[in-house]
Amino acid sequence: MNTNSNIYTIIYTTILVVIVAAILAIVATALKPRQRANVELEQMKSIMLSANIGETNGQPDKKADYKKLYQQHIVNTYVIDGNGNKVDGVDAFSVDLKSQYEAIKNGGNLTLPVYECKADDGSTLTILPCYGAGLWGAIWGYISVEPDGETIRGALFSHASETPGLGGEIAEPWFYNQFDGKKLEDASGAFSSVKIVKGGAGSNQNGVDAISGATITSRSLQNTIEQWMNYYKQILGE
């Protein structure tokens, strides 16, 4: 058979593409629920860790069932618009943070998720997400705020493609645990985001140590937190 004829080439490629596409479609559909479950679990885990739940000495528990913890502790979720008013009919958990980030940047209707979490000590924490651009790709995280509306209980950050060991350190416990107990206000008592300071934040009540060698990621994270907290301060009890 002439394998170089046009008809043969076209038929051959068509059949090949159809077979390959079929195999991939089957596999992708079969694995989809698992993949979605992974993504959801990851989100629940992040939310729980930001409230210091499921942690021992600041390190995530390997055995903890974050889905169960999430269902136990999260008592209420809602979304707010850019003026701090509650919006009905939107599920906070399924809000795509990336689309919100774009809406903040380009203007547009905001639906910013808020989680209320009943901690083991009985206090109700407000957990607030944030999302922004790091050095290479997206960075995001969650910050949990005490009932007083200014003290941070805990935080957790994650990233898509920051340099491991440099910008990637924002996802490490040593970095995000620094946020515990910091305040969302400066020394004069005015609202202020957390500042990520180079070379030792010391006892500064709203400053944490930056990652050495990762100036841009540190600065982007600070800007991201500031940008989102500016919206959320409207609902924090001040």
Next chain:
Amino acid sequence: MDYINIFIKSIFVENMVFSFFLGMCSYLAVSKNVKTATGLGLAVIFVLGITLPLNYVLYEYVLKAGALSWLSPNLANVDLSFLSYIVYIAMIATFVQIVEMFVEKFSPGLYSSLGIFLPLIAVNCAILGGSLFMQERGYSNVGEAFTFGLGSGIGWFLAIVAMAAIREKLAYSNVPKPLKGLGLAFIITGLMGIAFMSFMGFQL
């Protein structure tokens, strides 16, 4: 993000070769003299500049979750993004093949100088890498995707021409025998990468 920002960033700050090591195989194989390096570099600029906007359109209107809703609202739940790798690479390979045939037919002179590089380009990671980064970073329109493609191509071109110039000089220098050639090429690329890192401080 504005165009100049993306353009400068993709040439210097996020240089395909020095920050991501993309397109290293042909980079090392073809950087022995400046003339061929220039040929390959130009071909990369051309292919990146064209395939990136094409893949962008494919991603936005065919592959992305819900992207098919312009065809009919019933298709709003279709998510073909698992096919993205295969569609991108098929797009790139087809484009390269078409260009090759076209150039061969209409400009034999160009073909003899550029043609041999075209098959190499289909498997140049910088080209596919460009499309994957484009998808990850979510540029907001075709113009941005084009700017990113063009900038990345120029960045790659710069890298390979600079490397070829250094290697031409190196041919006359006295290097420890086991390090000669490939070993030294790696180390020099590494050092150039460190030099390029100084661009990272740019605030754009």
Next chain:
Amino acid sequence: MDKETYLKPLFKGNPITVLVLGICSSLAVTVQLKGALVMALSVTLVTAFSSLFISLLRNTIPNRVRIIVQLVVVAMFVILIDQALKAFSYDTSKMLSVYIGLIITNCIIMGRIEAFALGNKPWPSFVDGAFNGLGYGMILVIVAFFRELFGSGTLLGFQVIPESWYIENGGWYANNGLMILPPMALILLGCVVWVHRAIDKELQEQ
């Protein structure tokens, strides 16, 4: 099939240090040993199975669209691995992000298909693919070993260098930040080539 088929891709014909293939996508994943191991495994699987597959089809592929057919087959295996990682090992999938997709254009795979699988029977092609993948993985692991050890003081995430050595804890040691930066992978690779060619003098360039 003799011992050469197995040994050559590991040393004398190592895809990275001798054939200069497959450097592209992978050096960025050598900061940590774990990423390097997963990458090595994925590439080995893809090379082996796409070589096998192409070798089975070798007499039917139309020559003109050869490259596209090869790429489609390779891309299929890569997507399968990507999907599997997303479903069963989400953390690793996050860590490797776009670099899994870039396996498609890893020149080793296309290189072995063009040079070996197109002209040989399926089983030898499979073995050739697998061992080239391993030869490649070996270099990746060597580079990652040094980068993780000196850059972060850990191996596979476990602290190897005693905490008490660090300056913060009153010791004398500090992690070498340079090791974590991407260009260091290339410099280390240069050193690997140097050592390899110092031992095996035949490989030296004139």
